[in-house]
Amino acid sequence: MSTDRIDKILAHEGFGTRKDVRKYFRASKVLVNGQVITDPGFHCDIDKDEISVEGEILNIEKNIYLMMNKPQNTVCANKDGLHQTVFDLLEEQYRIGFALENLHLIGRLDIDTEGLLIFTTDGKLTHRLISPKTNCPKKYFVRLENSIDENLKNEYEKKLAAGIRIPAEDNEDEADCLPAKIEFTSSDDEVYLTIVEGKYHQVKRMFRALGNKVIFLKRVSINELKLDENLSAGSYRKMSPEEVALLG
Structure with a gap:
């Protein structure tokens, strides 16, 4: 049986820090299976025990999973002195207590990139998805500066499928990328690209290696999960x- 301190559980549920929730114990407002609990260190099992605070039974989730459609001009960080962060967009309940300590991102997006962003407290899931051994596919919608004709489409497809070498950028050296899949649309300057890595500015550098430039980028899926x-x-x-x- 897996148990946890009840003050930690209440902090997880957004009642405040562990220090903040002590008032509920002092006021005898916390019940476990119908019995008043005054000890913040009392251990209980959220899978089996019924916990209520001020008469309201808690529907407890072990972990938090949030899907966001990240906007442009927003950075993937907890704090930033210059720009708005994706965490600034969350309600207070996700910026206090357990969430404040444990909520993190599965992968990041550049400041000018939009699309699917996942917040979670599930460290095991995060480790599994970002591990280089997993090769988790991430699909992007890409708008290019220069249109591509049929000859270029064939060239792009072959080079990306073979694994393209991307140029150095900022402090990042040149690098070889794993094979990627490109899908063409009815527009001659819009494509979808699926990659299984997360190198610095990877999609932009891949198209730069092909002699083109990304002018708009949006992540639309991670593995089988699509952006709502x-x-x-x-x-x-x-x-x-x-x-x-x-x-996955």
């Missing part, structure tokens, strides 16, 4: 267990 098209830029929502499973 109903999410406007900057908005987010909880993910369902079925969606979490699609991440």
Whole structure:
């Protein structure tokens, strides 16, 4: 049986820090299976025990999973002195207590890149998805500066499928990329690209190696999980267990 301190559980549920939740114990407002608990260090099992605070039974989730449609001009960081961060867009309940200490991103997006961003407290899932051994596919919608004709389409497809070498950028050296899949659209300057790595500015550098330039970039899926098209830029929502499973 896996148990945890009840003050930690309440902090996890957004009641404040462990120090903040002591008032509920002092006021005898915390019950476990119908019995008043006054000891913040009391251990209980969230899978089996019924916990209530001020008469309200808690529906406790072990981990937090959020999907966001990241907007442009927003950085993937907890704090930034110059720009708005993706964490600034979250409600207070996700910026206090357990969430403040444990909520993190699965992969990042550049400041000018939009699209699918996952927040979670599930460290095991994060490790599994970002591990180089996993080769987790990430799909991007790409708008290019220069249009591509049929000859270039064939060239792009072959070079990307073979694994292209990308140029150095900032402090990053040249690098060889694993094979990538390009999909063409009805527009001659818009494509989808699926990669299985997360190198610095990788998609932009890949098209630069092909002699083109990315002018708009949006991540649309991670593994089998697709971005909810109903999410406007900057908005987010909880993910369902079925969606979490699609991440792999």
